[in-house]
Amino acid sequence: EAGVAQSPRYKIIEKRQSVAFWCNPISGHATLYWYQQILGQGPKLLIQFQNNGVVDDSQLPKDRFSAERLKGVDSTLKIQPAKLEDSAVYLCASSPWTRGDTQYFGPGTRLTVL
Amino acid sequence: GQQLNQSPQSMFIQEGEDVSMNCTSSSIFNTWLWYKQDPGEGPVLLIALYKAGELTSNGRLTAQFGITRKDSFLNISASIPSDVGIYFCAGHGNAGNMLTFGGGTRLMVKP
Numbered sequence: 001e002a003g004v005a006q007s008p009r010y011k012i013i014e015k016r017q018s019v020a021f022w023c024n025p026i027s028g029h030a031t032l033y034w035y036q037q038i039l040g041q042g043p044k045l046l047i048q049f050q051n052n053g054v055v056d057d058s059q060l061p062k063d064r065f066s067a068e069r070l071k072g073v074d075s076t077l078k079i080q081p082a083k084l085e086d087s088a089v090y091l092c093a094s095s096p097w098t099r100g101d102t103q104y105f106g107p108g109t110r111l112t113v114l
Numbered sequence: 115g116q117q118l119n120q121s122p123q124s125m126f127i128q129e130g131e132d133v134s135m136n137c138t139s140s141s142i143f144n145t146w147l148w149y150k151q152d153p154g155e156g157p158v159l160l161i162a163l164y165k166a167g168e169l170t171s172n173g174r175l176t177a178q179f180g181i182t183r184k185d186s187f188l189n190i191s192a193s194i195p196s197d198v199g200i201y202f203c204a205g206h207g208n209a210g211n212m213l214t215f216g217g218g219t220r221l222m223v224k225p
Contacts (some may be wrong), residue, residue, distance in 0.1 A: 093156075
């Protein structure tokens with residue numbers, strides 16, 4: 001069974017530029033999550049989707065971050081404009097409908113903002 | 115909000131030694147998860163615990179869900195060099211499907 005796929009794996013941009021990340025969850029997983037992991041810390045949830053609806057985006061900085069999951073499968077996370085403090089690894093995870101407590105992570109996208 | 119205190123922050127041990135790390139919380143969790151993260155990769159699920167008092171093994175790894183539902187520990191027996199990495203605990207509570215992560219334990223194994 002294929003795992004969670006993410007791209008790109010690495011991205012370097014200058015502050016005030018825009019960037020987008022892509023995630024393809026495990027087939028059949030209804031729930032998709034985006035996490036931000038700052039160096040030396042555990043992942044922090046940004047947004048959670050159930051199919052194509054947002055369940056929790058309370059920790060998403062909505063002035064600059066946006067995410068969508070239009071067809072209930074793939075998802076994109078966008079940052080516009082980026083700030084230096086956005087430098088982090090952005091992780092996507094997915095879980096089955098019935099086991100939201102068991103999440104499987106992708107390899108992440110390492111973002112460096114200069 | 116919920117917070118998880120994970121300790122120790124780092125460990126440097128000799129190959130063959132046993133390792134123990136734990137997480138404590140100020141809140142009750144319904145599920146405890148333990149993940150391992152290698153450099154440049156996402157966290158990989160090692161063990162999931164779903165009931166208070168549950169003790170679960172996965173090879174050389176053993177984890178327990180504390181009776182109070184506010185703590186969990188992970189033991190690694192007979193450590194090997196490939197055990198090197200960062201181990202994270204995560205708790206899942208009643209508030210939606212949000213996972214709360216500990217700060218991680220960095221394990222280094224000397225051959």
